[in-house]
Amino acid sequence: MTGATPLYLDCDTGIDDALALAYLLASPEVHVAGIGTVSGNVSAAVAAENTQALLALAGREEIPVAVGSTDPLRGTFAGGSPDVHGQNGLGGVSLEPATARPDPRDAVDLLIDLARQYPGELRILAIGPLTNLAQAIEREPELPALVRDVVVMGGAVLAPGNVSAVAEANIANDPEAAAAVLSADWDVMLVPLDVTMEHTLDELGRRRLLEAPEAISRAVGESLEAYLDRYLQVYGYRACALHDPLAAALLVGTVQPTRAPRVPVVVDHSDGPGRGQTIADMRGQRRGPVDVPGARCQVVLETDLQVGPVLLDRLAGPPVA
Numbered sequence: 001m002t003g004a005t006p007l008y009l010d011c012d013t014g015i016d017d018a019l020a021l022a023y024l025l026a027s028p029e030v031h032v033a034g035i036g037t038v039s040g041n042v043s044a045a046v047a048a049e050n051t052q053a054l055l056a057l058a059g060r061e062e063i064p065v066a067v068g069s070t071d072p073l074r075g076t077f078a079g080g081s082p083d084v085h086g087q088n089g090l091g092g093v094s095l096e097p098a099t100a101r102p103d104p105r106d107a108v109d110l111l112i113d114l115a116r117q118y119p120g121e122l123r124i125l126a127i128g129p130l131t132n133l134a135q136a137i138e139r140e141p142e143l144p145a146l147v148r149d150v151v152v153m154g155g156a157v158l159a160p161g162n163v164s165a166v167a168e169a170n171i172a173n174d175p176e177a178a179a180a181v182l183s184a185d186w187d188v189m190l191v192p193l194d195v196t197m198e199h200t201l202d203e204l205g206r207r208r209l210l211e212a213p214e215a216i217s218r219a220v221g222e223s224l225e226a227y228l229d230r231y232l233q234v235y236g237y238r239a240c241a242l243h244d245p246l247a248a249a250l251l252v253g254t255v256q257p258t259r260a261p262r263v264p265v266v267v268d269h270s271d272g273p274g275r276g277q278t279i280a281d282m283r284g285q286r287r288g289p290v291d292v293p294g295a296r297c298q299v300v301l302e303t304d305l306q307v308g309p310v311l312l313d314r315l316a317g318p319p320v321a
Helices: 015-025 044-057 107-117 131-139 175-183 203-210 215-230 243-252 307-316
Strands: 005-011 030-037 065-067 123-126 149-153 188-191 200-202 239-241 257-259 265-267 278-280 297-299
Touching (some): 015 215, 015 239, 015 243, 015 307, 030 044, 030 107, 044 065, 044 215, 107 131, 123 243, 131 175, 149 175, 149 243, 175 188, 175 265, 188 243, 200 215, 203 215, 203 307, 243 307
Parallel strands (some): 005 030, 005 123, 149 188
Antiparallel strands (some): 200 239, 265 278
């Protein structure tokens, strides 16, 4: 772990979260110092169970996993996305329960403790609703100054949403929290549907995972079976979007943004038809990325590489010639 960057992962462990977790564990560039769960694809409690079962497969049960917020800042948890991720969040694949217990702290306290342990170094990867992060800012107002940066998989800037005409699921599940996180005084990289929908994994990639040497990679490959079918109506063939793995690869640095202006971004948390929309000021971007002075949110719209091959090479080894 010498030289590895400390990382706090905040997740709602469904299928693409599991892919991102496996990728992070296989990445020497980062040290996963702690994981917090939040309700999104599944409840926060089920997300913790899934996370710990995956960590057990990887032989990494020493990583603390803390259960976070069950409900969003406003309202109650709506029940998750069983139509996308299956009833258990892992496409119906049953994993052996972990022997480790969840950390006695909640996810908010775990994040705050890690930020104090690694001041100015800790990076945050948030691939679920942003409830825990918003509560952490409220509980510790100095948190943004302690954290190096935040990478968020969420939002739809120029592309349509996936849960409404304008809203992406992670943001829509807690717009109040997203508004707080994106307005806080820290650097944020937003990885929206605009770019994640352009990165896919198909059946050939799934087969490579099924033949991988690591148990966690094979388990994730199994979970992708129904997930690929779910995207048939989107792509017209069996492939899935790599939302969370792309955000993970951008944080690790194995994929680089090539079009990613820093612009003001706000979240609509009204009760109107735009609820959950990420509104980015993209004026002046026609001829290439232009940073707006003072803006703290970098919006990724294009990357140098497709994350699928990067992910597979790290989790399954190079393809057999």
